[in-house]
Amino acid sequence: MDADIVCVGFGPATAGFLTTLSRQLTNADGTPAVESAVMPGMPPQVLCYERADDIGFGVSGVVTRARALRASFPEIKTAGIPMAAPVGEEKVLYLLDPHGASRRSTALRLADSLIRAAKFALPVQNHALNLPWTPAFLRKHDGMILSMGQFMQWAGAQVQSTGTVQVWPGTPVGEALIEEKKVIGVRLVDQGVDKNGNPSDGFTPGMDIHAALTVIGDGPVGAIGRQLDAQFGLPGGKHTRDWAVGMKFVVDLPADTPLKPGTVLHTFGYPEPEIFGFLYVHPDRVASLGIFVPSWFDSPARTAYRYLQHWMLHPYLWRHLKGGRLRSWGAKTLGESGKHGEPRLAGDGYARIGEGSGTTNVLTGSGVDEAWATGTQLAEAVLELLKAKKPFTRQNLDETYVKRRRASWVEAEGRIAEKSRDGFQTGVATGMIGMALAGLTNGKLSLGSAPVQPWKRIPTVEDYFAGKISCDEIAKLRDECKTKNISLHGALMDKAGWPAIPFDGQLLVSHQDALLMGGKVQAPHGYADHVVFLHPELCEKCGARICIEACSGQAITPGETGVPAFDREKCVHCGACLWNCSQANPEDPERMNIAFRAGTGGLHSAEN
Numbered sequence: 001m002d003a004d005i006v007c008v009g010f011g012p013a014t015a016g017f018l019t020t021l022s023r024q025l026t027n028a029d030g031t032p033a034v035e036s037a038v039m040p041g042m043p044p045q046v047l048c049y050e051r052a053d054d055i056g057f058g059v060s061g062v063v064t065r066a067r068a069l070r071a072s073f074p075e076i077k078t079a080g081i082p083m084a085a086p087v088g089e090e091k092v093l094y095l096l097d098p099h100g101a102s103r104r105s106t107a108l109r110l111a112d113s114l115i116r117a118a119k120f121a122l123p124v125q126n127h128a129l130n131l132p133w134t135p136a137f138l139r140k141h142d143g144m145i146l147s148m149g150q151f152m153q154w155a156g157a158q159v160q161s162t163g164t165v166q167v168w169p170g171t172p173v174g175e176a177l178i179e180e181k182k183v184i185g186v187r188l189v190d191q192g193v194d195k196n197g198n199p200s201d202g203f204t205p206g207m208d209i210h211a212a213l214t215v216i217g218d219g220p221v222g223a224i225g226r227q228l229d230a231q232f233g234l235p236g237g238k239h240t241r242d243w244a245v246g247m248k249f250v251v252d253l254p255a256d257t258p259l260k261p262g263t264v265l266h267t268f269g270y271p272e273p274e275i276f277g278f279l280y281v282h283p284d285r286v287a288s289l290g291i292f293v294p295s296w297f298d299s300p301a302r303t304a305y306r307y308l309q310h311w312m313l314h315p316y317l318w319r320h321l322k323g324g325r326l327r328s329w330g331a332k333t334l335g336e337s338g339k340h341g342e343p344r345l346a347g348d349g350y351a352r353i354g355e356g357s358g359t360t361n362v363l364t365g366s367g368v369d370e371a372w373a374t375g376t377q378l379a380e381a382v383l384e385l386l387k388a389k390k391p392f393t394r395q396n397l398d399e400t401y402v403k404r405r406r407a408s409w410v411e412a413e414g415r416i417a418e419k420s421r422d423g424f425q426t427g428v429a430t431g432m433i434g435m436a437l438a439g440l441t442n443g444k445l446s447l448g449s450a451p452v453q454p455w456k457r458i459p460t461v462e463d464y465f466a467g468k469i470s471c472d473e474i475a476k477l478r479d480e481c482k483t484k485n486i487s488l489h490g491a492l493m494d495k496a497g498w499p500a501i502p503f504d505g506q507l508l509v510s511h512q513d514a515l516l517m518g519g520k521v522q523a524p525h526g527y528a529d530h531v532v533f534l535h536p537e538l539c540e541k542c543g544a545r546i547c548i549e550a551c552s553g554q555a556i557t558p559g560e561t562g563v564p565a566f567d568r569e570k571c572v573h574c575g576a577c578l579w580n581c582s583q584a585n586p587e588d589p590e591r592m593n594i595a596f597r598a599g600t601g602g603l604h605s606a607e608n
């Protein structure tokens with residue numbers, strides 16, 4: 001099939017692109033403002049393919065200053081968007097460990113003791129220190145709290161109502177079509193295949209869509225962005241080594257909650273010092289809350305789900321959450337490399353926008369606005385080229401899109417943030433000081449060293465729990481968990497002193513119940529597995545097997561052979577397995593032993 005423009009993924013970046021583009025493809029009288037090359041006399045044919053089963057089935061926070069969103073919708077009012085609220089009170093909290101189970105450095109333990117000793121003179125309440133001052137770079141004053149799912153459905157409806165673009169959910173793009181260093185379109189994934197991709201009942205090969213311009217807005221773990229990185233290489237010195245998995249709940253707060261719509265809480269310090277948390281209050285007693293577990297948390301037993309429950313049970317938060325009810329749940333990877341990971345932004349026949357192109361600002365914790373802004377910059381560039389009848393060559397896209405991007409606030413603020421989190425490579429304290437330094441000096445000062453590949457940071461289970469759990473006990477727990485075909489982290493955390501989770505069937509539910517009740521996870525038949533263990537022999541001799549521990553949906557289990565098993569029907573497509581593997585890929589040590597390909601299914605909730 002032929003089109004003029006084809007887009008990969010419908011996240012905020014592509015929504016920003018299509019919002020700007022779709023409004024200017026026709027004149028007020030309905031005639032084409034610019035003409036299609038494939039359908040003469042018509043406006044350009046613009047198609048967008050989204051892998052999730054519907055628009056807005058992704059995951060995000062979200063609190064945003066909404067600068068780019070307001071530029072696209074000057075009349076935007078939170079009242080017109082479900083679950084939106086203007087930002088109100090903002091707090092940053094340092095959470096002390098009420099159980100003594102987290103792994104804290106000596107310096108942090110000392111700081112905790114000092115805070116506890118001086119708690120009558122400090123704003124300490126329910127084992128939490130309320131920082132007296134929120135740095136300006138973290139503040140979202142005048143911004144909005146949104147449900148990204150609801151906002152994307154709203155934005156998708158606006159885009160499609162113009163009648164000039166088509167968005168197709170449930171349609172993963174399998175690969176970019178590349179001819180002589182030029183991207184000439186995309187190929188959709190095959191349907192009617194078995195789990196290994198071999199033709200089966202109702203086999204339909206993935207359709208080819210040829211287009212003069214392919215727009216890649218497939219997010220931080222998108223397979224098409226990574227295909228282009230592998231094909232064309234990253235610019236010198238760039239790398240994508242910093243990641244975090246963000247896991248969130250959307251909850252009904254108890255009827256008597258004192259939390260007002262617009263409240264923004266950010267936390268650090270607990271359940272582990274490396275884990276950051278957030279709680280944002282929507283209208284009608286609904287809250288979005290969750291944690292980020294980063295790739296620089298050097299634990300082989302990283303689990304976002306269990307840590308999220310311990311975080312909710314922290315006394316400061318639990319007094320607000322007790323009696324609440326789970327509405328929705330999900331997880332997604334956040335690309336934390338920012339400008340460290342910026343790929344080639346444009347080439348012959350293609351352009352990259354959004355988080356996969358290095359837009360997320362890791363200093364301000366902002367990604368939606370930046371992604372949207374780069375989409376609008378590309379749309380303006382595309383309209384300029386279409387009107388001038390110039391082709392989408394690398395040079396023309398550099399002179400229009402990349403030039404706009406370089407001159408924008410996204411670039412200026414991205415540069416300030418570039419090295420702001422390098423301090424976390426050596427520890428939480430240096431990380432926090434480095435962030436403060438970069439934030440307060442506009443990026444002139446920072447701390448730390450360049451990030452290393454995530455697989456290099458993963459210690460053995462025995463080393464990590466040394467002094468807490470003996471090697472013999474670990475061996476016994478391993479055998480027990482293998483027999484039950486479950487991950488090891490639960491048993492390790494129990495042994496290390498973490499209290500049991502008091503399941504209440506409402507808010508504190510098992511991981512499996514979260515999949516069914518909260519994520520409503522589904523996977524249509526007839527598609528290949530999108531998670532593949534590349535070198536089984538490496539899995540067979542792998543000690544840490546962190547892919548099983550970190551899996552957000554319990555979709556990766558020990559399995560019956562030495563190679564883990566993957567269950568597509570539990571996968572939430574968070575992409576965490578892409579970077580949670582302790583073995584380097586022999587063909588590319590920047591990558592690991594798991595392939596995370598484009599696939600269908602996943603979460604069926606548009607609240608996250």
Ligand SMILES: Cc1cc2nc3c(=O)[nH]c(=O)nc-3n(C[C@H](O)[C@H](O)[C@H](O)COP(=O)(O)OP(=O)(O)OC[C@H]3O[C@@H](n4cnc5c(N)ncnc54)[C@H](O)[C@@H]3O)c2cc1C
Pocket residue numbers: 008009010011012013014049050051052058059060061062063064171172173174217218219220222223224245246247248290331332333334353354355356360365366367368369371598599
């Ligand atoms: C838990 C969490 C909390 C966050 N909180 C905040 C916050 O408070 N404020 C903020 O500003 N930002 C926040 N972010 C970051 C923000 O969500 C991202 O920066 C933003 O969503 C990036 O937009 P994007 O369009 O570039 O990518 P994405 O939102 O990742 O969208 C990419 C889309 O492409 C689709 N796709 C991928 N591959 C394919 C394919 N092969 N074929 C078809 N479709 C494909 C995906 O399904 C997805 O819909 C948070 C992120 C997480 C995970």
Ligand code: SF4
Pocket residue numbers: 533538539540542543544545546547548564580581582583593594
């Ligand atoms: S995928 Fe990676 S972490 Fe998982 S078993 Fe294989 S080598 Fe180990």
Ligand code: SF4
Pocket residue numbers: 531550551552553554555556570571572573574575576577578
């Ligand atoms: S298998 Fe699916 S749910 Fe598990 S980590 Fe990978 S993408 Fe996430």
